Amino acid sequence: MMNKRAFNFNAGPAALPLEVLERAQAELVDYKGTGMSIMEMSHRGAVYESVHNEAQERLLSLLGNPKGYKVLFLQGGASTQFAMIPMNFLSAGVTGSYVNTGSWAKKAISEAKIIGETHIAASGESSKFMKLPSLSEIEIAENAAYLHMTSNETIEGTQFKDFPDTGNTPLIVDMSSDILSRPLDMNKFDMIYAGAQKNLGPSGVTVVIAKEEMLTGSPKTIPSMLRYDTFLGNNSLYNTPPSFGIYLMNEVLKWIEEQGGLVQVEKANEKKAGSIYQVIDESQGFYRGCVDAEDRSRMNVTFRLADEALEKEFIKQSEKEGFIGIKGHRSVGGLRASIYNAVPYESVKALTDFMKEFQKING
Template structure:
């Protein structure tokens, strides 16, 4: 079997060593006579796996002790609905900066519970740039300010942490967590669906400053209360144990490879290869995002017409380059270059792009 280069935006490619270890341990884990996916989440064996995953994630991201780390079922969209319930009082305003599709989704999830002030919106400009910080219209008494650190569909990424004063900054890091060093202390809360850089679909990570957990928030069921999950080490109910185990293996792999500083170097090199192929094409390929905020993780681009786009998708798949069709919201092509994508994959894509242009330009 030959594995192709998988450019899927999520669920995304996983490190091959992680998949091979999971394959080897699927039937029986650590000599216990059963698969890890079969044993109780409250057993000493699984609790040790969960504790090691948290310890390794804290090391990988340099998470301070004053932050709790939660491993929760579901994806980032679930967390978007839980943020106002946990951290905003009834009737309180929350500020959202919308820089793309997932910023809009975050607003939609919050609106049933709070007054949402869209402090800045990049949609009038076609989501080609992140609204300048000087233009944000922040509320004086907001419960928090929310940003989307990387827009998976539109391909924009914050390159600096915006200063929002004393109000806690919340951020969706689903598609660029662990892609480079990050000062967690500049945020009140960070959340991320795992299925891009941290592991498989079905589990999310929430990193939250412990003092914020003291907020009453709004009436909610215990299962929707971050405080209850934190008090029970993310085992308030049965967690997705296999997903948590795979997340732990992925984090350990990143540490073994050199940590976030090394992946920052790799991600810069990978994205440069693809952007060079775009920018050097004389307009045959177009990326419409402002250069200073171009994403390193998700690179959308367009060809001259739909016929060429369809041909590009079909031929790239035949060449072993998978899942390059753009999201239905924007069309075109999208290449996702998460941590598990090797440099050789980005080089193979750039080479294919040049060859395709020579044959069709």
Template structure:
């Protein structure tokens, strides 16, 4: 007899919702993985069975994102936060500069870390407008001699997202895509390096994916500790030391799930449909709900808004919690409300929340 499972409306910003079918499969395989008599968490990372899991995850990533053979796919640890340091350690050259586009808290943190290793500056910033927008591509000011140009593709705290990316020419373009990777088709060829923590769209926390162009690898600084060199992972298929095996297994299953849904075109349409439900409730509310991001910069992943008064906002959040909506408090640094509608959040959850918003407005106007 199958047990009844209670599932909440999970809008957590990360770790975030995982596809229910993936969780069910992981549960079924947890004790005895593929007839080994062991959990995938117990397998040696040098075993043939785990190697198949590992390589399948890499191949799935290549297929879904149409990644050419000129790139390496690496599985690291330390989250995007470690990448903030690894990138300048590996690529910020002595006597050269790197440029950063400032669109929120995570780009600020990346910039602060890079300053420890060399000369960096702002290619653009929307901080004066409280990060309500993404800069226009023609507003970016960087130099052809820069060692790289860095941006954050989606801003979880402020709810903004790039809709297009610059063609940076000979300047390597590096992107933190932690919160919107795999949410829509992108042209990987525009980027020299993409990095992403897994815990939003790719799987559970503990895995960091890096997609890096091979020619950039060849340009890396050599006086970097072994475990902080990208080349260490590239030369060893990310198996130089013990990787987060269970997280990589789950990542591979999430990628299978996306493929079964129809790939990135299908997932993008689904994400647009989900976001539309929430944004329509905001836009039709006559400023009962006040969106944070400018409309042309709105994120499909993190939908941010406030209510007219703090008292009303508090009541809204309390009532939403009672109704089973989890994770909709805005980030502690700015407050307000935030609906994180990552890939695995069902359409039904966004529909239910939209209906709750409309009902709450009716009862409190």
């Protein structure tokens, strides 16, 4: 029997499904009778390659098998993508258009400025990023090579519910913190990317899903390891991939299938987020949601109390009760519950019960 697991609300690396961890535990020393862990195998061998290919196929299947899209497994996190995207697409005479929605969008913009010309298509800065710009506010530069958006800001706690029609301008979206949390019409996107450590698996793997034409013809003036066509031409096996992370990702993707796919996952996420927001909204001001209601994230619930002293006491008491990761990001303070796919409803129920009891005692 396993000991009681923590109520894990970490923002990333984040909770993984218990079933996945147990499967990995059973196969850790001997993967499918090979006498080796998958971590010990050559990435050129047939056994590993079958897992690698299966993970790519399963990911596309969960997204509806969109035609003409390819999956790359990279390293370096979304932060490396902030640089790779402009390095591959920002040539002389074109501009990278960016929607500035907060902490992660600003990092992407900062990297792009090093490489080439950038343009702010819309911004939520006037609201201190507590409200997203509407889709109608987005103005793409006439010479834009792409429009870049961040679908979910983990630090501020905002999330786009829909995405614009960008016409002939490629739409590139950082989905690190909400990929596979809901169904997507992939035809809206030319490229999406995500660090795995929130909804897909462990840290160390970065996923890029893009139309094949976006991944060909990278400039020869940038290093091989920073060119998308390098990985496309080698099935993401140009160098040694993070093989154990990809194996675990494949198991997480299986788990999502077992939940009923993205439709059922979205329902579960709506229920979890709704439970916490309901406690906040019904607290008569004891808890205060940080974000405008229409832009609230289903993945990262951010909220405040009356003062920092009370917030510190909330964190202290929550940790005693086994809640992990409730403290808000150091750049903004406050409180945050990250409730990615693998966070079970039971953990959310325990948190909402704790919130009600804490208000009863301290309200």
